Amino acid sequence: MIEVAHLTKRYAGGTAVSDISFSVRRGEIVGLLGPNGAGKSTTMRILSCYLAATSGTVRVAGLDVFHQSDEVRRRIGYMPENNPLHYDMRVREYLKFRARLKGLTRRRSRERVDLVTEQCGLTEVSRRIIGQLSKGYRQRVGLADALVHEPELIILDEPTIGLDPNQIRAVRQLIKGLGGSHTVLVSTHILSEAEMTCYRVVIMYEGRILAADTPENLQKLMSSDSQVIAEIAAPEPELRECWAQMAEVEQFDVSASEGDYFRCALTPRDGLDLRPLIFALVRERGWTMRELTRNRHSLEDIYVRVTRPDEEDEG
């Protein structure tokens, strides 16, 4: 559905995106992941025909976004960052206006507006003025706008930013429901979000693509040296001995915690999951355990790892 080849975008001040290539298949939900300034929004703006690329080719549904931009725009539903809307219009009026702009006939636009209003849960606010709506509703209006002309490709730039947890969940559900029938490209800087909604994740950093894979594979890649934290009430020397003998533990660190508990930070060998082993051990010895967790890698760690793998080891 999307084919990006050697895309570069230079601004007067510098390079936003440099020589990136990726492709998205029809029906996929793909996440563009990266910190602010990584070039996600620029990539999305080029895909949606708002900006032109400095070099490289971008094709959507086999059409060039620069030369056949009119055709491409018909096929794309785009929601920019911060979701700009006309705050002086009513929800229904706005969606109708947008549907008409996107080339729907009067009758068709009425049908589609009814449908997306329901789909996005906007029925009870359809007569309200957008400026008076809460942020969650505004976000849904933006989504409804992106969906109103039944686009093949939906591009959402940070759709969950600034929402409360319930609203985030609702938006994620909505995005998830779009997969299969629509192709969705969604940008975010929250790894767990990408993990939950996307089939595939493209990680961008400083205008380049660092990794592109399924969330599971990325997690696996990252968990290879993730620590397990266990808080156990047991005699300290015995604990140390246990960890030293356990072949799966590469490194360990035991420190006193409140009460009788000791906090053990264990690094596994070869990315093994130590948690079942530790649990079995504790049960066998009859110790008490009050916490057992695996440090999940945050997105930051991934950036650090992928951008500077050596430095992290030294640090």
Added chain:
Amino acid sequence: MGTWWTLTRRELAGFFLSLRGYIIIAAAVFLVGYSFVVLLVNLQREPTPMPVTEVFYNTQFFWLILLLTTPVITMRLFAHEKFSGTFETLMTTPVSDLQVVLAKFAAAMVFYVVMWLPLLPCLLIVRHFTYDSAALDPGTIGSTYLGILLLGGLFISLGCCASALTRSQGIAAMISLVFGASVFMLAWIADQLPARASWQGQVLACFTFFDQMRDFVRGVVDTRPVVLLGSLSLFFLFLTLRVVESRRWK
């Protein structure tokens, strides 16, 4: 055509469903009303063979209204959309740049004409009370409004261009005011020129908007100013189009 009309209607709603539009109209009505008072005072002092429209033009309020309102009308057109980000959602729908520029220009022109409508009753009142049908005939009104329309076209296309250049409405208004004042000064300089001048002077003499407008209020429709003002408006609209397109090659 359908898309253009949708856009134009949206722009018109922006003018007429906001307080801003009515404030502009109120300001224009105040100035027209004030010029009406001045006009009546002038008429009382001495009778004149001039048509009422020319008496109105002589009060000089015409230029004040034209120079002050056009930047305020046009400043919002592109700058506000760029500032709020709706320009991005607009330009990612299958509309052409030309449709957007023409829709915004057309809506501003409609608003501008509506803003001038209160002048009409003032003229009719004078005509009614002077009991002189020669004071005002439909042709003169028509040519006066044609002049208003053509000069408005020039200043509004200029304002469109200024608004497309920036994200700030204030800056857009200032740019178009400065541009507008420059055009006005050009007309003023052209007016001061000696009758027989060098070729530069002759070129400059084309821009005697004062005299051209005086012709219109007298009921004289000369094709030269019509062509000049029309093509200048088209030129500024073309510039606006290029500025809007520039996001794709900048």
